[in-house]
Amino acid sequence: xxxxxxxxxxxxxxxxxxxxxxxxxxxxxxxxxxxxxxxxxxxxxxxxxxxxxxxxxxxxxxxxxxxxxxxxxxxxxxxxxxxxxxxxxxxxxxxxxxxxxxxxxxxxxxxxxxxxxxxxxxxxxxxxxxxxxxxxxxxxxxxxxxxxxxxxxxxxxxxxxxxxxxxxxxxxxxxxxxxxxxxxxxxxxxxxxxxxxxxxxxxxxxxxxxxxxxxxxxxxxxxxxxxxxxxxxxxxxxxxxxxxxxxxxxxxxxxxxxxxxxxxxxxxxxxxxxxxxxxxxxxxxxxxxxxxxxxxxxxxxxxxxxxxxxxxxxxxxxxxxxxxxxxxxxxxxxxxxxxxxxxxxxxxxxxxxxxxxxxxxxxxxxxxxxxxxxxxxxxxxxxxxxxxxxxxxxxxxxxxx
Ligand SMILES: [Zn+2]
Numbered sequence: 001x002x003x004x005x006x007x008x009x010x011x012x013x014x015x016x017x018x019x020x021x022x023x024x025x026x027x028x029x030x031x032x033x034x035x036x037x038x039x040x041x042x043x044x045x046x047x048x049x050x051x052x053x054x055x056x057x058x059x060x061x062x063x064x065x066x067x068x069x070x071x072x073x074x075x076x077x078x079x080x081x082x083x084x085x086x087x088x089x090x091x092x093x094x095x096x097x098x099x100x101x102x103x104x105x106x107x108x109x110x111x112x113x114x115x116x117x118x119x120x121x122x123x124x125x126x127x128x129x130x131x132x133x134x135x136x137x138x139x140x141x142x143x144x145x146x147x148x149x150x151x152x153x154x155x156x157x158x159x160x161x162x163x164x165x166x167x168x169x170x171x172x173x174x175x176x177x178x179x180x181x182x183x184x185x186x187x188x189x190x191x192x193x194x195x196x197x198x199x200x201x202x203x204x205x206x207x208x209x210x211x212x213x214x215x216x217x218x219x220x221x222x223x224x225x226x227x228x229x230x231x232x233x234x235x236x237x238x239x240x241x242x243x244x245x246x247x248x249x250x251x252x253x254x255x256x257x258x259x260x261x262x263x264x265x266x267x268x269x270x271x272x273x274x275x276x277x278x279x280x281x282x283x284x285x286x287x288x289x290x291x292x293x294x295x296x297x298x299x300x301x302x303x304x305x306x307x308x309x310x311x312x313x314x315x316x317x318x319x320x321x322x323x324x325x326x327x328x329x330x331x332x333x334x335x336x337x338x339x340x341x342x343x344x345x346x347x348x349x350x351x352x353x354x355x356x357x358x359x360x361x362x363x364x365x366x367x368x369x370x371x372x373x374x375x376x377x378x379x380x381x382x383x384x385x386x387x388x389x390x391x392x393x394x395x396x397x398x399x400x401x
Contacts, residue, residue, distance in 0.1 A: 001062060002133065003110045004072070005148040007055035008140030009083045009102040019162050019208040020080060020102075021056040022241055027079075028060075029071050035059035036218070039158060039243035040147040041387045042119050043252060045311055054387075055143030056243075057150070069106070069134060076104060076136045084138065103140025105132040105148065113151035119143065120251045120388070123312070154249035154390075156189070159225030160212045161240040168206040174199065175233030182213065182227055187220030189248070193383050200383055201228075210237055218242055250390030256307040258324055261298045271296075275304070280316040282306050290378035294321045297373050301327040305377075319389055322377045328367030 009020040018039065025034055037058040044053055062068040085099045111130035118124050124142050130149065135141050163172070179199055183191040191201050191213060201211040213228060215221035222242050229237055259277035266273050271286035273295035282304075284295035295318065298304060307320040333343045336354035343352035343361060353360045379385065379392050 001065065001108070002060050002068075003057060003107045003148040004060055005055060005057040005105045005107075005144030005146075006080075006140070007103055007143030007147065008100055008138070009080060010100055016207050016209055017054065017056055018160050018241075018243075020083070021058075022160075022162065022239055023079065024075060025058065025241070026239070027075060029062075029067065031062065031064075032068060033061040035061075036244050037241065038147055038150060038152070039160075039245040039247075040116070040143075040150045041246055041252075042143055042146055043122055043124075043309075044386060044388070045309065046123060047312075053143075055140075055147035057144065057147035072104070072106065072134075073136075080104065081137065101138035101140055103137040103142065103144050104135070105129075105141050105144045106134040107145075107148055108133045111145060111149040113149055113153075115149040116146050116151060117251075119146035119149075120246070121254065150246060152244065152246070154246065154251065156245055156248045157215045157218050157221035157242055158212045158245050158247065159215070159221040159240060159242045161210045161225055161229055161237040162208045163210045164236040164238045168208060172202050172210055173233065173235040174202060174211055174228060175231035178228050178231035178234065182224040185220065185224060187216045188213065188224045189216060190214045190382060191224070193381070195381060198383075208238075210235065214245075214247065218244075247387045248390050248394070249388060252309060252386070252388040253307050253319060253390075256305045256320070256322075258303055258305045261300055261302045261304060263300050264296060264298050266296055274315075275318075277304075280310065280314060282308065282316045282318050283311075284318045284321065285380075285384070287384040288318070288380040289384065290374055291318055291321050291380050293373050294323060294378055298323070299327055299329065307377075319386070320377050320379050320392070323372035323374075326370070326372060329370050330368045331365040332368050334361075334364050334366045 006021050007017060009017045035058055037056060040055050042053050042055060046053060080102050083100050083102050115130055126139060126142060129141060129145055182188050192199055201213050203209050213221055213224045215224060225240055228234055259279045262276040264273055264275050273284040273292055275282040275295050275298055284292045286292055303324040305322040305324050306316060306318050308316045308318040310316050333352055335342050336359055339356045341354055341356040344355055346353050351360055351362050352364060377392055
């Protein structure tokens with residue numbers, strides 16, 4: 001019957017739009033049916049961004065639409081509007097956080113996917129908002145509408161559990177045995193860092209979220225969430241819910257481009273690499289692991305394929321790199337044509353001589369054959385990828401993205 005979207009309600013007390021949305025869904029009048037709610041990640045560089053830049057949406061079915069609107073109006077005024085203007089905690093991030101500007105939209109018919117594709121790849125202004133049947137609040141309306149217009153072409157699932165405690169600075173307690181178990185389940189993904197086994201399901205910093213466990217099916221996410229919640233070593237939760245998401249879709253990335261390298265500079269202490277090219281300057285963060293290694297290996301004249309996001313400052317932030325072609329790094333003397341022994345220099349400008357058969361030739365060099373550190377595409381380690389990043393292992397065998 002209609003679609004509701006919500007965004008930008010992160011609050012000073014460590015709120016989270018998912019918790020606000022969960023409360024809204026729990027508080028819907030009797031008789032209102034809901035579809036599977038959506039958690040939609042949007043363009044990571046948006047000026048007005050909340051912590052994870054995620055917006056929420058859900059399909060609603062009610063016999064009494066006017067009654068539903070009346071309810072939403074009252075709910076907005078009582079529970080969501082008061083969150084306006086508070087600043088989300090930035091303990092985990094040095095990026096500037098904007099004060100919350102909650103927004104909610106209701107569409108009788110969802111806008112087509114075009115608005116989503118814009119909002120996941122670039123800055124979107126409120127003026128391009130498809131006109132909702134009803135709207136509340138500020139710039140959160142943009143993300144809210146984008147979540148409604150998501151065409152859900154590439155889908156994963158996340159089951160979120162919220163904490164019972166109101167003291168969000170208290171250390172989270174999640175059963176580590178249960179976490180290890182679910183990490184091995186079919187369809188459960190990104191739960192633990194494969195390099196050291198550390199958990200990747202709990203947010204850092206103050207938030208009502210205890211954990212979010214991700215899966216490639218609704219059942220996988222739901223089953224893992226229940227197993228974690230019902231394990232003795234996990235603290236009590238106030239509620240949980242499974243969301244359909246665009247995480248790991250790769251929707252944010254335009255097709256890769258190929259550039260010729262002009263030079264590479266590495267930050268002396270932080271090891272970020274800046275690749276100067278015939279196109280934009282390409283940034284590869286130290287946390288990018290293999291992406292950073294490849295970037296630092298590159299030399300002038302090499303060509304490199306880059307999949308990444310163009311930052312408003314003009315730099316291209318690499319999420320995937322692939323060395324396409326490369327220049328020789330070092331040179332050596334050729335081998336003797338008759339006995340295959342490496343020729344030696346007779347002195348500057350004196351030509352070369354075979355130490356075995358004494359054959360003499362003029363000056364000559366050949367390139368030492370080198371290989372790049374990785375042959376194909378590389379991506380950052382799991383804990384350094386964006387929510388939107390699609391793992392390389394999920395791509396088709398032919399390498400299309
Ligand atoms: Zn020889």
